[in-house]
Amino acid sequence: MKHYTLKLSSALFLSTLFAAGAAQAADYPDHAINMVVPFSAGGPTDNVARSLAEAMRPTLGQTVVVENKGGAGGTIGTSQVARAKPDGYNILLMHIGFSTAPSLYKNPGYDPKTSFEPIGLVVDVPMTIIARADFPANNIKELVEYLKANKDKVSLANAGIGAASHLCGTMFTQAIGVDLLTIPYKGTAPAMNDLLGKQVDILCDQTTNTTQQIKAGSVKAYAVTSKQRVPTLPDLPTMQESGFKDFEVGIWHGMWAPAGTPKPVMDKLVASLQAGLAAPDFQKRMADLGATVLTDEANPAALAKKVDQQVPQWAELFKKAGVAAQ
Numbered sequence: 001m002k003h004y005t006l007k008l009s010s011a012l013f014l015s016t017l018f019a020a021g022a023a024q025a026a027d028y029p030d031h032a033i034n035m036v037v038p039f040s041a042g043g044p045t046d047n048v049a050r051s052l053a054e055a056m057r058p059t060l061g062q063t064v065v066v067e068n069k070g071g072a073g074g075t076i077g078t079s080q081v082a083r084a085k086p087d088g089y090n091i092l093l094m095h096i097g098f099s100t101a102p103s104l105y106k107n108p109g110y111d112p113k114t115s116f117e118p119i120g121l122v123v124d125v126p127m128t129i130i131a132r133a134d135f136p137a138n139n140i141k142e143l144v145e146y147l148k149a150n151k152d153k154v155s156l157a158n159a160g161i162g163a164a165s166h167l168c169g170t171m172f173t174q175a176i177g178v179d180l181l182t183i184p185y186k187g188t189a190p191a192m193n194d195l196l197g198k199q200v201d202i203l204c205d206q207t208t209n210t211t212q213q214i215k216a217g218s219v220k221a222y223a224v225t226s227k228q229r230v231p232t233l234p235d236l237p238t239m240q241e242s243g244f245k246d247f248e249v250g251i252w253h254g255m256w257a258p259a260g261t262p263k264p265v266m267d268k269l270v271a272s273l274q275a276g277l278a279a280p281d282f283q284k285r286m287a288d289l290g291a292t293v294l295t296d297e298a299n300p301a302a303l304a305k306k307v308d309q310q311v312p313q314w315a316e317l318f319k320k321a322g323v324a325a326q
């Protein structure tokens with residue numbers, strides 16, 4: 001009898017819990033959603049995030065508020081979302097660094113496979129190698145020569161170990177065999193400010209932050225890291241055209257929710273991401289900034305696959321290059 005009562009009450013408990021979960025999912029979202037960007041406001045990832053937040057609003061019927069939480073190459077903000085309540089009100093917009101940081105930090109604060117539910121891929125963004133407007137080198141050949149001859153005098157800005165700017169800067173300096181003094185920021189928005197203010201010399205940053213500055217001539221641009229030239233910056237040669245064989249890197253961005261976010265909530269997030277990417281305003285804004293919208297991969301399976309491929313791939317590359325985790 002006792003056994004029976006126990007069974008009945010746990011069944012009741014479970015069904016009440018299930019009903020509460022279903023009701024929550026049906027009402028979801030009933031207030032604003034917090035989207036963490038693990039870099040500074042006004043930077044390349046923030047530019048994508050704010051346009052996307054706007055584009056997702058009609059489907060969600062709620063505002064998506066962007067929270068900038070920069071530091072440690074994006075790992076501080078990323079791990080904040082890993083620990084957040086998995087209720088659909090906490091999401092993350094991060095990029096390739098999601099899969100490089102686990103090889104660069106002994107403890108990045110999250111596990112790329114188990115800490116999150118993938119929502120989908122978002123955009124792919126090329127990087128550009130740029131310098132302050134009065135930097136002596138006028139093309140990539142001169143840049144390489146100058147860096148080799150003056151390596152102790154040149155500073156390279158980045159957004160910390162694990163950031164895209166760190167990845168690109170490392171690939172570039174390793175390719176030419178020079179070690180530069182690096183200055184880490186919480187994002188490339190403040191790095192760009194210092195480049196414009198001529199406090200730092202060079203930076204490798206995403207076109208979502210550099211396009212306008214390059215077009216305005218407020219920085220010197222040397223090359224783009226995509227395989228093909230970027231239509232919005234047609235005069236800028238690719239790294240491969242510039243003699244850097246195999247130098248190609250695209251900064252893919254993805255969206256995640258903490259592990260344990262209920263499936264019906266995830267379904268709504270996936271649907272609103274897909275609708276957001278399809279919005280003409282979002283598409284135009286991304287095209288103007290040189291980014292490719294990853295419409296066909298805006299789903300959990302494609303992002304899970306990307307992470308599964310990239311984590312071991314970067315681990316292997318860093319190992320070969322002798323880049324150790326800190």
Ligand code: ASP
Nearest residue numbers: 039043045164165187188
């Ligand atoms: N994407 C970063 C930002 O938004 C910078 C980086 O990854 O290099 O500032």
